[in-house]
Amino acid sequence: MSNQDTNVGEDASDLSRRSFLRIFGISATCAGALVSAGNLIAKGQVAEPATDPPPKIPDYDWNKHKWAFGVDATRCIGCLRCVEACKAENGVAQDAHHFRTWVERYVYLEGEDKPHIDSQDDPQNIAASGSEKEFRFDNRYKDARVEKAFFVPKLCNHCTHPSCVEVCPTGATYQTKDGVVLIDHSYCIGCEYCVQACPYGVREFNHVLGVTDKCTWCYHRITKGLLPACVEVCPVEARVFGDRNDPQSPISLFIRNNRVEVLKPETGNAPNVFYVGIDKEVS
Amino acid sequence: MIGTLAHAAPYVGYVYPNETDIPWGVLIVIYPYITGLVAGAFIVSSLYHVFGMAQFRPVARFALLTAVSFMFFVPVPLLFHLGNPQRAFNAVLTPHWTSAMAAFSYVAGFYICLLLLEIWFAFRADIVALSKTTSGLLRTVYRVITLGSDDVSPRSLAIDHKFAFLLAMIGIPAAGGLHGYVGFLFGSVKAREWWSSDLMPVIFLLSAIVSGIGLLIVLYVAYSKFRKVQVDDDCMKGLARTMWAFLLVVLVMEVLELLEMFYKGLEGIDMVRRLIQGPIWFSMLIQWGGSIGVLAILTALIVFKTKGKSLVTWLTVSGLAMMVAVLAMRWNVVIGGQELSKTMKGLLTYYPEVFGQDGLLVVAFIFTCPFIVLWLTTRLLSPWEPEGPTPPKTRQPEPRWPWTISPRVSKPPRNPPKTSRNPRSPRSRA
Structure with missing residues (x-):
């Protein structure tokens, strides 16, 4: 009853509360949209880790x-x-x-003491795979005389x-x-x-x-x-x-x-x- | 991701893939640099307060203010560098004691407290006087800083002097610890060939002192010009000799380190040679050229007993050059160490960003702040002797032990606030 009383008695404040809620709702929606957009961008960069941090693991000692x-x-x-x-x-x-x-790829060419070393992040290998998201060793030693490689x-x-x-x-x-x-x-x-x-x-x-x-x-x-x-x-x-x-x-x-x-x-x-x-x- | 790509370091030879994202940039160059300036400025003040070297009287209190102004900004580059600065207190609340870094907050915190205490004791008589001669807001500020202790009787001043002396004495190992710690932080990293050296803490500490003296020379001359007062000749001579001595030792240490490294010629020494000839050749040139050049100038100044204006000019040039040379040394250590790949088969090249969190602009901003704070501090508490005939230098700095409290006045208060409290009044009456 007292609630009703105050509601009746405070129309003006109710209105302002409503408008406040409306503005709050709009801004919250906008903020939410922004956050989710941010998350999408972030997800584009880094996928969500599978489990992070590791949860309590059942049956594991x-x-x-x-x-x-x-x-x-x-x-x-x-x-x-x-x-x-x-x-x-x-x-x-x-x-x-x-x-x-x-x-890492180690390649010894004939007549050389030191190996040529590269890994998948080598620019030539990235060029061969076509993207930094794909991984491939290029075929740069196709015509070389390779003595040892691993x-x-x-x-x-x-x-x-x-x-x-x-x-x-x-x-x-x-x-x-x-x-x-x-x-x-x-x-x-x-x-x-x-x-x-x-x-x-x-x-x-x-x-x-x-x-x-x-x-x-x-x-x-x-x-x-x-x-x-x-x-x-x-x-x-x-x-x-x-x-x-x-x-x-x-x-x-x-x-x-x-x-x-x-x-x-x-x-x-x-x-x-x-x-x-x-x-x-x-x- | 574009961000990470933008500052990926180019390389030659073979480096581990993750190494192209260089962990510590210019912020971590400026951090040991600022720490070093603090240590150096403090040592000069201790030469007067503890070792009683009277010629440093004109800069002794100024050196303390310089030290504290820079000390406030020691943690700032570290906070800027952290990936999660809001968690910085994790290292304070739950320090992992096998890590040298866990000690940072404690060492730095202790040192700031010590500096503030020493400054309070060294300036207390002035603060009391100012709290009685100023008005308005300033008066309130000074009154608060007196911490309710407005006794400037000879006995009380003697106690002040003894405490300042004791704190300065504790401050010497503390300054050594603060900067030795920074050297240890780098020297103990066995994964980095260029850092991992037993001499690293010693070199860091000594070069810190040299750079701090350089800073003090530059600031003292600049302040004197600004205040239109004579630069104290004896003080300048003393600073020249001190800088010369420390510089000589640090150069010997640095030469020894390089000599040992190349003489031992461990695996990967070729890459070290290529590092010096390659990515850091210019900063090496500044470091070594600057240090040797300054040593030559200082030697000449001492041998020819230069004084007056030419001493001021050359010593200022030396001070500035030393500051630049030590900054280059910090670069060579911090950046050079990371440019030498852990594979010892490749070299990276670090290019600092201009904008951004770890950029040159941020570093410039951080490095400007201590100067502004110092200027404000000297406005609040003037460290300079009052105008007029300089007080006789033999009177002040007798290193008396703090536990023998004698009623003798070691330093008369400037602007004695009330005649009734004037220590000299009973004597004049008698």
């Missing part, structure tokens, strides 16, 4: 796993499906300056002693119990000290979110029993992934049955990506 990665460079054919899959799976910026994984896939080494984690001023980047190095995007301040500290150049800056990004070994997939996207799509099994706690896992067998090496062991970072078939020039 990170104390029970010890993940590791293997790369058999003798098998890699440089098809770059891994790069494509990674960008799609993880919403990595679709340009030639942001990669969570990439493939491909080397690269990705985050998820080091046992990660220098990126060491330098992070907030602890936004951290090591999980199962041996994966992750970044909390809601806590990263975007100082890029970790980008500097990584000896392998695997960290890239997400200019949309203002935070650092990098390979997570597809943590959202592996914790559900799936393989990382790059491993899943590799047609020649050059990429191997598994749990070192399981002696029969692909990675345990890979490490046991091969003479493996790691990149830049002198840094003391103790990487967990193990390589077979790389060359002294690979760093």
Whole structure:
């Protein structure tokens, strides 16, 4: 009753409230349109990450796993499906300056000591693929006398002693119990000290979110029993992934049955990506 | 995305794909530079307050104001650079102590507090006097800054002096820590060949002091011209000698570092050579040419006992040149380190933006601010000796230990506010 009373008694204020609501509604609609347009533009640049940050994972105990990665460079054919899959799976910026994984091509020509090295972000390769969103190695050595050539896939080494984690001023980047190095995007301040500290150049800056990004070994997939996207799509099994706690896992067998090496062991970072078939020039 | 492409760095040889997006730009060049100016200015003030070098009396208090004006702007380039500046306090609230960077807010915060305290003690007598001679809003401002302490009795002034002395003493390791920290930030990055050096903190600290002295010379001369007063000859001579000494040591350190690097000739040394000949050749020329040129000028000034106008002219030129040379040194370290690829098989070239968050305009703006703040501060608290015959220089700076509080007047208050409080009045009566 008192409500009615005040409504009757305050027609004028009701009117102004109505007009206020109308104006508010219009401006809210406009703002919403602007925001969604902004989002569309943003989406054009970077696809939404599949899961970010990783949600609470049912039926997963990170104390029970010890993940590791293997790369058999003798098998890699440089098809770059891994790069494509990674960008799609993880919403990595679709340009030639942001990669969570990439493939390097080493070519020794006859009579030369040093290899010619390039990766998919080389301008000639981009010209060959026609766009920075597609990945292809061009055929530049078609008429050259090649003595030795091979491909080397690269990705985050998820080091046992990660220098990126060491330098992070907030602890936004951290090591999980199962041996994966992750970044909390809601806590990263975007100082890029970790980008500097990584000896392998695997960290890239997400200019949309203002935070650092990098390979997570597809943590959202592996914790559900799936393989990382790059491993899943590799047609020649050059990429191997598994749990070192399981002696029969692909990675345990890979490490046991091969003479493996790691990149830049002198840094003391103790990487967990193990390589077979790389060359002294690979760093 | 267009934005990221626009400032992707061109390269030669082979570099990791993500390296083309250079992480630290001109903002991080200016950050250690400003920090260094603070450290240098502070050291000069300490030479007077702690080491009792009387010739620095004319600039001692001015150096403190210079240090604090620049110190306010040390965190600014860092905040501008952050991807999420609104989260900057994450590093303060939950510091990750294995990171050198986590210490920044604490080191810088401590240093600002220390500077403000020291300034308060050094200027307290003036502030009290001003709070009694001014009127209106200014009077209120001065009264607030006295913090309710308007006792200017000889004993109280003696206590002021002792505290200023103690704080200046703590300030020396603090200044060393502040800038040594910056050097450590770079020197401890093992992934960057050009940074990873044990000498880096030492070089950063010493070059900081040199640049700070340079700044102080330039500002002191400029202020003197503006105030139409004589530039103090002894002070200039002292500054010339101090700059000469620090410059000599920093040059020795820098030569040693390069010598060691090339003598060891570790893997990738060819690329280091190409870096020096390539992307940073011009800034290397400014750094080394400037430093050696200034060393030559200073040596000549000292050997020929130059004084008067030509000392002022040449020392000002040296100061300016040193500021530019140290800025070039910061560029060579910060940018050069990132231009040398982590593959050690390629070189990038960084081109700064003009507009934009990490652009030259922003940097120019940030670097102008401390000068404006300094000008305002000196308007509020004049650090200069009163006009007229200069006070005898032997009287002031006896480094007495702060725990032996004696009633002796170390510095008579300027514009003694009331005759009844005049310390000299009992003596005159007697």
